[in-house]
Amino acid sequence: MSMLVLHMTAAQAGEGDVLALARLWSEARATHPALADGAIDWDRALVSALPQLQGKDDEASLRGAATAMMAPLHDGALRIGVPSQEFVRWPADGPVLEWLPGDTALLHLHPGMRIDAAPFVLPARARRVILDLRPIAEVPSMPPPVMLHAVLARLIGHPLLPPARRYRFSTGPRPQDPQDWEGITPGFMQMETQRLQPSAGARALPMVAIVNDTQPVPGALLALQRAGRARIVAEEGAWRSRTGPLQTLWLAEGLPVEFSAGQLVWPDGSVALWHADRTLPEDRATGEGSAPVTAALALLAHQEHPARKVAPVVQAAIYPVRQDDAAYRDMRFPQREWRMLAAIKLWATMDQYFPARRLMDTSWEEALRVCLRRMEEVRDAREYGLALQAMAVHLDDSHVGTASRALGWNERTHGLGVQLARIDGQIVVAGVTDPALERTGLLHAGDEIISIDGEDVAVRLARLRTMTAASSDAGHWRKAMYEMSIVPAGIKVQLLLAGGDGVRRSVTLEPTPLGDARPLRHAWPAVRVEQGIAYVDLDRLPPEDVDAMFDTIRDSRALILDMRGYPRATGRAIARRLNVNHAAFFSTSYQQLAMPLEAGHGAQLAYVDRLFPARGPLYRGKVVMLINEQTQSAAEHLALMVEAATPVTFIGTPSAGANGDLRDVVLPGNVHVWYSGLEVRHADGRQLQRVGVQPHILVAPTLASLRAGRDEVLERAQAFLRQDQE
Numbered sequence: 001m002s003m004l005v006l007h008m009t010a011a012q013a014g015e016g017d018v019l020a021l022a023r024l025w026s027e028a029r030a031t032h033p034a035l036a037d038g039a040i041d042w043d044r045a046l047v048s049a050l051p052q053l054q055g056k057d058d059e060a061s062l063r064g065a066a067t068a069m070m071a072p073l074h075d076g077a078l079r080i081g082v083p084s085q086e087f088v089r090w091p092a093d094g095p096v097l098e099w100l101p102g103d104t105a106l107l108h109l110h111p112g113m114r115i116d117a118a119p120f121v122l123p124a125r126a127r128r129v130i131l132d133l134r135p136i137a138e139v140p141s142m143p144p145p146v147m148l149h150a151v152l153a154r155l156i157g158h159p160l161l162p163p164a165r166r167y168r169f170s171t172g173p174r175p176q177d178p179q180d181w182e183g184i185t186p187g188f189m190q191m192e193t194q195r196l197q198p199s200a201g202a203r204a205l206p207m208v209a210i211v212n213d214t215q216p217v218p219g220a221l222l223a224l225q226r227a228g229r230a231r232i233v234a235e236e237g238a239w240r241s242r243t244g245p246l247q248t249l250w251l252a253e254g255l256p257v258e259f260s261a262g263q264l265v266w267p268d269g270s271v272a273l274w275h276a277d278r279t280l281p282e283d284r285a286t287g288e289g290s291a292p293v294t295a296a297l298a299l300l301a302h303q304e305h306p307a308r309k310v311a312p313v314v315q316a317a318i319y320p321v322r323q324d325d326a327a328y329r330d331m332r333f334p335q336r337e338w339r340m341l342a343a344i345k346l347w348a349t350m351d352q353y354f355p356a357r358r359l360m361d362t363s364w365e366e367a368l369r370v371c372l373r374r375m376e377e378v379r380d381a382r383e384y385g386l387a388l389q390a391m392a393v394h395l396d397d398s399h400v401g402t403a404s405r406a407l408g409w410n411e412r413t414h415g416l417g418v419q420l421a422r423i424d425g426q427i428v429v430a431g432v433t434d435p436a437l438e439r440t441g442l443l444h445a446g447d448e449i450i451s452i453d454g455e456d457v458a459v460r461l462a463r464l465r466t467m468t469a470a471s472s473d474a475g476h477w478r479k480a481m482y483e484m485s486i487v488p489a490g491i492k493v494q495l496l497l498a499g500g501d502g503v504r505r506s507v508t509l510e511p512t513p514l515g516d517a518r519p520l521r522h523a524w525p526a527v528r529v530e531q532g533i534a535y536v537d538l539d540r541l542p543p544e545d546v547d548a549m550f551d552t553i554r555d556s557r558a559l560i561l562d563m564r565g566y567p568r569a570t571g572r573a574i575a576r577r578l579n580v581n582h583a584a585f586f587s588t589s590y591q592q593l594a595m596p597l598e599a600g601h602g603a604q605l606a607y608v609d610r611l612f613p614a615r616g617p618l619y620r621g622k623v624v625m626l627i628n629e630q631t632q633s634a635a636e637h638l639a640l641m642v643e644a645a646t647p648v649t650f651i652g653t654p655s656a657g658a659n660g661d662l663r664d665v666v667l668p669g670n671v672h673v674w675y676s677g678l679e680v681r682h683a684d685g686r687q688l689q690r691v692g693v694q695p696h697i698l699v700a701p702t703l704a705s706l707r708a709g710r711d712e713v714l715e716r717a718q719a720f721l722r723q724d725q726e
Contacts, residue, residue: 112137172353431519
């Protein structure tokens with residue numbers, strides 16, 4: 001049995017209780033077997049429990065809230081509060097064997113006893129056996145399963161198969177398109193069990209075991225009862241006796257919550273339920289004349305020979321079913337408890353499933369505290385969405401974004417029609433993406449933007465920068481500039497610009513529809529060969545043209561792959577034709593698995609991304625790849641493929657450092673927050689998230705080259721490749 005202790009210091013009244021309840025909700029949501037099929041509305045369970053906290057840190061209200069929240073689970077193992085501290089009264093060094101009338105052997109196998117590790121030998125005179133398995137101490141030290149099994153092996157005539165432990169694990173939100181799924185889906189994992197074989201000279205004797213509410217009933221004992229070879233006396237106090245894996249989470253000092261960590265299952269897949277053949281009120285006495293031993297003797301006296309097989313109580317195992325977050329579209333501005341749920345659900349999702357959480361610069365729990373306070377103050381749906389957006393910023397991941405109707409996501413249809421860049425602290429036009437705007441000649445590459453609608457661009461960017469999550473400083477600026485370029489449809493925008501001559505001019509722009517188009521870096525075709533050096537623009541190369549591209553460049557001595565943008569699903573086809581290293585894989589991806597505390601609490605699944613054999617001749621020329629802060633996600637994946645396949649030289653500036661299977665969590669009010677669901681690392685294990693692909697030759701564009709229409713990064717690559725001929 002494992003335990004997780006929460007260390008919290010409440011910044012204000014009631015905050016500590018909310019955080020404690022949030023942790024319990026999160027752990028149960030991720031691991032409790034009853035939540036695997038989606039039949040229980042676990043969001044609503046938390047919302048219904050929150051009002052009971054009464055806005056103050058108080059053990060009674062916290063206990064009540066936890067009880068109300070956990071009730072829909074119908075968990076027979078649930079206990080809230082400190083269990084009984086009363087234990088069986090028997091000396092720690094007392095005798096193991098006590099003879100009772102009728103040659104009945106009472107074996108004191110109390111956890112906490114100091115018992116010799118030598119194999120136990122039951123005297124031949126024994127005709128019946130009572131096993132007292134109730135603890136005499138708070139910290140159990142005896143009998144471990146191996147000791148109990150050693151005793152049972154002498155009391156069975158045929159092999160015995162105890163039930164297996166079965167744990168639920170979860171992996172967080174799924175991609176919206178199932179075809180985009182990477183990694184494994186949530187489900188159950190079943191651990192192997194050990195068959196108990198009769199020992200030499202074993203005798204199958206009538207048997208009764210005595211258990212109580214202080215420890216789970218051993219699985220081997222359940223198997224004996226199911227086979228009709230043993231009966232069970234349960235001596236219980238305020239709590240019921242339980243079986244199966246358990247986990248304990250402490251809500252506060254002196255307030256533990258113990259609940260199911262999994263199930264015990266039989267070979268046919270059914271859950272190992274159990275019942276006591278006799279239940280007694282709490283009585284921690286043992287030995288001849290005690291109520292539990294007397295009850296055990298009575299069961300033995302009425303037991304048939306051979307033992308009557310008890311019809312097992314069975315229940316089908318829970319069937320895991322795909323669950324998607326409810327959109328709660330009818331909650332445009334959710335009520336207070338639903339707003340609190342939104343903050344807790346965002347926190348819990350990232351706490352359990354965000355693989356790069358350890359790389360965050362700030363405390364994720366503190367981000368939850370701040371957001372919960374804001375949820376008390378927000379006045380409308382927009383402020384509500386902004387509070388969640390501000391919380392998500394702390395994830396430090398360029399994949400992170402927050403969207404809702406109130407945040408104007410449906411209105412993000414138009415923009416300025418330009419791509420912006422930050423060079424030497426100035427915000428300049430890097431290129432024009434709208435052909436109609438380009439034909440007007442109103443904007444030129446290298447134009448500095450001074451203000452937008454009278455607001456200083458530096459002020460606007462500083463505000464937007466705080467609202468964007470990014471893996472790096474360059475990523476913050478890139479995303480802020482993109483946000484600044486989005487404007488409502490039908491509203492004219494006034495720009496104050498400064499050209500290369502320093503003269504300021506005012507320009508009025510009509511917003512143009514947003515699209516995926518990027519400004520052309522030059523007038524070259526997507527594939528070109530000049531003076532033995534091939535150039536391929538991966539922004540424009542479609543998958544069906546990859547083989548033709550290699551045909552075109554096959555006689556070149558060097559290749560420049562321009563990946564300062566986003567590829568068109570060409571990575572694997574290109575990498576396999578470059579694979580002179582004969583690499584079997586190009587990266588390792590890590591997926592978070594949330595598991596019960598009993599099973600280790602959490603783990604990462606690591607799997608490699610493979611490279612497959614080429615379907616054509618390998619390209620053996622020298623390879624250079626151009627990268628910058630626009631190189632993100634699939635573009636970085638392509639860079640890792642090329643890095644593994646061939647001795648590549650990266651030239652430019654670091655990539656974004658955000659790669660790994662975009663996931664999406666939906667919060668009340670239909671607020672969406674997406675994030676990197678996998679952590680992708682280089683083939684040799686080096687970190688990529690928040691670091692990016694690092695250039696071997698660092699080159700950044702200058703304002704002068706931009707205004708002159710030159711591509712300094714490309715020129716540096718060409719110069720590097722010409723060195724071989726000099």
